[in-house]
Amino acid sequence: MKDAFGLPQSLLVLGGTSEIALATARRLIARRTRVVWLAGRPSPALEAAAADLRALGAEVRTVAFDALDPASHEAALGKVFAEGDIDLVLLAFGILGDQAHDEREPLNAVRVAQTNYTGAVSSGLVAARALQDQGHGSLVVLSSVAGERARRANFIYGSSKAGLDAFAQGLGDALLGTGVHVMVVRPGFVRSRMTAGREEAPLATTPGAVAAAIELGLRRRSETVWVPGTLRVVMSAVRHLPRAVFRRLPM
Amino acid sequence: MSADTVSVTGWGRTAPTAARLVRPRTYEEAAAAVRACGARGGIPRGLGRAYGDAAQNAGGAVLDMTGLDRVHAVDAAGGTVLCDAGVSLHRLMEVLLPLGWFVPVTPGTRYVTVGGAIGADIHGKNHHVSGSFARHVLALELLTADGEVRTVLPGTPLFDATAGGMGLTGVILTATVRLQPVETSLMSVDTERARDLDDLLARLTAGDHRHRYSVAWIDLLARGAATGRAVLTRGDHAPLDALPARRRTRPLEFRTARLPAAPARFPEGLLTRTTVGLFNTVWYHKAPRAETGRLRPIPAFFHPLDGVPDWNRVYGRGGFVQYQFVVGHGREEALRRIVRRIAEHRCPSFLAVLKRFGEGDAGWLSFPVPGWTLALDIPANLPGLGPLLDGLDEEVAEAGGRVYLAKDSRLRPELLAAMYPRLDEFRALRAELDPRGVFVSDLSRRLAL
Numbered sequence: 001m002k003d004a005f006g007l008p009q010s011l012l013v014l015g016g017t018s019e020i021a022l023a024t025a026r027r028l029i030a031r032r033t034r035v036v037w038l039a040g041r042p043s044p045a046l047e048a049a050a051a052d053l054r055a056l057g058a059e060v061r062t063v064a065f066d067a068l069d070p071a072s073h074e075a076a077l078g079k080v081f082a083e084g085d086i087d088l089v090l091l092a093f094g095i096l097g098d099q100a101h102d103e104r105e106p107l108n109a110v111r112v113a114q115t116n117y118t119g120a121v122s123s124g125l126v127a128a129r130a131l132q133d134q135g136h137g138s139l140v141v142l143s144s145v146a147g148e149r150a151r152r153a154n155f156i157y158g159s160s161k162a163g164l165d166a167f168a169q170g171l172g173d174a175l176l177g178t179g180v181h182v183m184v185v186r187p188g189f190v191r192s193r194m195t196a197g198r199e200e201a202p203l204a205t206t207p208g209a210v211a212a213a214i215e216l217g218l219r220r221r222s223e224t225v226w227v228p229g230t231l232r233v234v235m236s237a238v239r240h241l242p243r244a245v246f247r248r249l250p251m
Numbered sequence: 252m253s254a255d256t257v258s259v260t261g262w263g264r265t266a267p268t269a270a271r272l273v274r275p276r277t278y279e280e281a282a283a284a285v286r287a288c289g290a291r292g293g294i295p296r297g298l299g300r301a302y303g304d305a306a307q308n309a310g311g312a313v314l315d316m317t318g319l320d321r322v323h324a325v326d327a328a329g330g331t332v333l334c335d336a337g338v339s340l341h342r343l344m345e346v347l348l349p350l351g352w353f354v355p356v357t358p359g360t361r362y363v364t365v366g367g368a369i370g371a372d373i374h375g376k377n378h379h380v381s382g383s384f385a386r387h388v389l390a391l392e393l394l395t396a397d398g399e400v401r402t403v404l405p406g407t408p409l410f411d412a413t414a415g416g417m418g419l420t421g422v423i424l425t426a427t428v429r430l431q432p433v434e435t436s437l438m439s440v441d442t443e444r445a446r447d448l449d450d451l452l453a454r455l456t457a458g459d460h461r462h463r464y465s466v467a468w469i470d471l472l473a474r475g476a477a478t479g480r481a482v483l484t485r486g487d488h489a490p491l492d493a494l495p496a497r498r499r500t501r502p503l504e505f506r507t508a509r510l511p512a513a514p515a516r517f518p519e520g521l522l523t524r525t526t527v528g529l530f531n532t533v534w535y536h537k538a539p540r541a542e543t544g545r546l547r548p549i550p551a552f553f554h555p556l557d558g559v560p561d562w563n564r565v566y567g568r569g570g571f572v573q574y575q576f577v578v579g580h581g582r583e584e585a586l587r588r589i590v591r592r593i594a595e596h597r598c599p600s601f602l603a604v605l606k607r608f609g610e611g612d613a614g615w616l617s618f619p620v621p622g623w624t625l626a627l628d629i630p631a632n633l634p635g636l637g638p639l640l641d642g643l644d645e646e647v648a649e650a651g652g653r654v655y656l657a658k659d660s661r662l663r664p665e666l667l668a669a670m671y672p673r674l675d676e677f678r679a680l681r682a683e684l685d686p687r688g689v690f691v692s693d694l695s696r697r698l699a700l
Contacts, residue, residue: 001304001697004265004572004660005637009697031637032663085309085696135291135310136268136693177258179269179309220569220632 001087001136006218007032008087008138012080014065014123015093016040017049019192020142023207024090024214029058031215033088037080039065040093067093067119068111073126081130088218089127091120091141091168094161096194099154109156116160121167128171128180135179140214141168145188145226148235152247172223183217185210186235187227203228259313262563263302264570265631265660268309268693276318278400278424285422285689286398288312292691295422297364298339301371302573303660304693305417311691314422316366322346323425330430331389336366336423341507341557344549348505352430353488353549355387359604361507361554366423371657372415372617376464376486376553379609383619385414386612387429394422396685405613412680414614417656419681419690419700433488435502438464438552440486441543444535448479448590452583452623455483455607463487464552467605470531471593471627472524479590481605482538486552493546507550512560519567522630527599534601556602566630572660574640575626577608577619578652585650586623589643593627596639603627615673616700618655626658637661656694664698674700 002008009032013021016038025036036058040046050060065076080086097112124139131137146154147161165184172182187210189201210227217225226232238246254274258267273293275281285293291311298317299306306313319337326332327350332343340354341361347353356368356375363373368384369391381387385405393403393413401421403410413420441462445451451467459465462485469481491502556562563571578585593600604626611620629636644666647654653670654662668674677700681690694700 001268001309001693002266003637003697004263004303004570004631006266007637007661009664132269133310135270135308177269178256179258179267 001085002138002218003032006138006221007215008218009033010035010085010087012037012039012077012086012089012127014039014089014091014127015067016062016065017043017045018092018094018142019194019207020187020190020210021090021092022049022052023211025053025058026056027211027215028088029053029056034058035084036060037063037086039063039076039080041066065123067115067123070119070122073123077123077126077130081134085134085137086131087137089131089137089139091124091127091139093119094142096154096157099156102156112156113160113163116157117163117167120164124167124171128175128182131180132175132178137179138181138183138218139171140183140185140218143168143184143186145186145231145235148186149239149246181221183214183222183225185214185217185225185227186231188231203231203234259296259307260570261301261303261305261307261660262299263572263631263660264563264566265572266304266307266693268304268307270308270311270313272313272315274315274318278319278394281314281316281319281394281422281424282398282400284312284314285394285396288689292689294690294692295336295366295370295418297337297367298362300360300363300367302658304697305371305657307693308691309693309696316364316422319424325350325352327352330432331427332430333425333427334365335425336364336369338365339363340365340368344505347430348433348436348549349503351432351434351503353433355429355431356381356384357553359554360557361550362557365426365428366418369414369423369426370416370418372612372614373657374608374619376466376606378619379459379465379607380463381431382610383612383614383617385410385614385617388414389427389429391426392424393420394424396421396687396689400424408680409684411613411615412677414612415617415656416614416677417616417694417700418692419695420684421690433503434491435489435494436505436549437489437494437498437502437546438486438549439489439493440484440545440547440552442539442545443483443541444538445481445483447477448481448587451479451481451483451605455605458485459607461485465606468534469590469603469605469625470535471590471598471600471603472528472531473535474594478594479587480535482535484552486547489546493544505549508558510559513562513564515564517564517567519569522566522599522601524597524599527601530601569630569632571628572631572636572640573626573628573658574643575624575655575658576643576647576652577622577624577655578647578650579620579622582622582650582652585646585652586625589625589646592639592643596635598627598629598633598636598639600627600629615677616656616671618653618657620653622652626655656698659694659698662698667698
C-alpha cells in the first residue's frame with residue numbers, strides 16, 4: 001500500500017532499463033519500496049539493473065516484456081499482479097529514434113510510434129485494469145515535453161509522445177474515483193544514454209531530478225508533473241505561439 | 252442493503268483507495284456482507300475518525316456500521332449500557348447523561364462509534380485513572396470470518412486480540428459497557444501554564460493523581476528556552492454542590508452547538524509556520540497562568556473540535572498526518588529529543604497534546620503503556636516530513652515505545668514487531684480464526700498485521 005505521502009511499497013517498471021525509472025526506483029527503495037519488478041526485453045542490462053537495485057535491499061525480479069508485442073502484455077503483467085498488489089506502475093519505456101534517418105525509413109518511424117504509443121496504450125490499459133481491480137495504485141506515465149507541441153527536429157518522436165500524453169490524460173479521467181491515480185510526467189531534455197551525443201536543449205534536467213519530481217508528484221497526488229517545473233510556464237507560452245513563429249524557434 | 256464503490260480515506264484525508272461501501276442495517280445483513288466479501292475481503296468502519304488507513308480496504312468491501320445504531324438497554328441502577336457497535340459516543344452521551352451516567356472513556360471527539368472505540372482501544376484524558384476503553388467493556392458480540400456470531404468476554408484471547416485489533420478479528424455487533432456515574436454534566440476545570448517541557452513533565456507527574464482528567468496542549472513551534480511550553484488542563488466531573496443555584500435545577504443537561512461545517516474546498520496552505528506560530532503564541536498567552544474550579548460544559552472540555560464539523564478540511568487537499576507515540580517512564584530523555592527535533596523542524600502543529608498514561612490494558616495491539624504520549628497533527632505536504640517521522644520512529648522504538656495504529660498512515664513496517672511485542676500472537680490468532688483472510692484493511696496490508 002502507498003503511505004500518507006504516496007510512497008509505494010511495491011513497484012513495477014515497464015521498461016526496466018530506463019535511466020529515469022531506475023533513478024526513481026533507487027529513490028523509492030530508500031524510502032518504502034521493498035518489492036520491485038523490472039519488465040523489459042531479457043538482456044544483461046536488465047539483469048544488471050535488477051542486481052543494482054537488489055544491492056539497495058529490495059526484493060527485485062525481472063519479467064519478460066516487449067512493448068512491440070501487445071498481444072503478450074496481458075500475460076506478462078498478469079503474472080506480476082498475480083503475485084501481489086502493485087502500488088506503483090511506472091510506464092517508462094520509449095525510444096527516441098533518429099528523425100533524419102526515420103523520415104526516409106517509414107518502418108523505423110512506425111517502430112518509434114508503436115513502442116512509444118501503441119505499446120503504451122496496450123500495457124497502460126492492462127495495468128489500469130489490474131490497478132482498478134485492486135482498488136488502489138498509481139500509474140506514472142513518462143511523457144515528454146516534446147509531445148506538447150511537435151517540432152520539425154523530432155516530430156516523429158514528438159507525435160508518439162503526444163499520443164501517449166493524450167491517452168494517459170484520458171485514462172486518468174476515466175479512472176477518477178476508482179482509487180487509481182494516473183500521473184503524466186513531462187520532462188524536458190534529460191541528460192541520459194538516450195540523448196547522449198545530442199545538443200542539449202534549454203532547461204535540461206537529469207534522471208535524478210525527474211525521480212525527485214515523481215516522488216513529489218506522488219505525495220501531492222498530482223496529475224501532471226513538469227521537470228523542471230518552470231517548463232509548465234514556458235510550454236504554456238510555446239503552445240500558443242503562431243506556427244510561423246514556432247517554426248523559427250531555435251530549439 | 253446498499254453498496255456503492257466509493258473512494259475512502261481516513262480523517263487525515265491522505266491515501267484514498269476505492270472500496271465497495273456496504274451499509275448493513277441488521278445483524279443478518281452484516282453476516283451476509285461478511286460471507287459475500289470476496290477475494291479482497293472486508294473491514295468494518297464506523298465514523299471514519301481513524302486518521303490513517305485503518306478503515307479502508309482497497310478493492311474490497313468496507314462495512315459502514317453506522318446503520319446499526321440502537322441503544323438496546325441501559326441499566327440505570329447498575330450503570331451499564333448494551334448497544335450496537337455503530338452507536339456513537341455522542342448518542343450515548345445524549346441518552347446517558349440525563350440518567351446520571353457518562354461514558355467511561357472519551358477521546359477528543361464524540362463522533363466515534365462504540366465498535367471503533369473497542370477496535371482501536373481508545374484512550375482519553377482519564378487514562379491515568381481509567382485505562383483504555385476496552386477495560387470497561389463487559390462483553391461484546393463479534394461476527395467472525397465464518398459468518399457466525401460469538402459472545403466474547405474479557406480475559407479471553409479473542410477479547411484481547413479484538414481490543415485494539417483494528418477490526419481485523421471480526422465485526423463487533425454489540426457491546427456491553429460499564430459507565431461512569433456523574434452528578435452533573437459540567438466539568439470543574441483547573442488550568443495552569445508550564446514554561447517549558449521539564450516544567451510540564453514535573454507538573455503532570457506531581458498533580459495528575461488529584462484529577463480524573465488531565466492533558467496538556469503543547470506549543471511545538473516554541474524553541475530555545477521555551478521549547479515544550481504548554482497549557483495544562485485538568486478536570487473532574489463537577490459535583491452538584493459546585494453548581495450555581497440557577498443551574499442546579501437542570502444539572503444533567505447536555506447541549507451541543509455546532510458551527511457551520513468547514514468548506515469542502517478549503518484554501519491550501521493557510522496553516523503555515525507563521526500562522527500556526529502566531530496562533531500558538533496567542534493560545535499560550537491567553538491561557539490563565541493558574542485558574543481553578545472553572546465550570547465548563549462537557550463538549551468544551553473534551554471535544555472542542557467537534558464544534559466545527561469537518562474540521563479536517565482546513566488542511567486542504569493534501570490532508571494531514573497525525574503522529575502519536577508513547578515512551579515509558581524513565582525515557583524522558585527520548586521525549587525531550589523528539590520534542591526538540593519537532594521544534595527544530597518547525598512543524599506547524601496547533602493540535603499537539605501531551606499526556607501521562609497510567610497502566611496499560613490487556614489488548615495485544617492496544618496502544619497505551621505507562622509513560623508519556625505525545626500526539627500532533629502536521630500538514631502532509633510539509634517538506635521533509637516523511638524522513639523526520641521515520642527518524643522519530645527510530646527514537647520511539649529504541650526507547651521501547653510505540654506509535655498508535657489508529658492514527659498511523661506511514662509507519663515503516665519493519666518497526667512494528669519491536670513496538671508491539673505481542674504481534675506474533677495476534678497474527679497467529681488471526682491465521683486460525685480467519686484462515687481465508689476475510690478481514691483485511693489497507694492498514695493491515697501496509698503493515699502486514
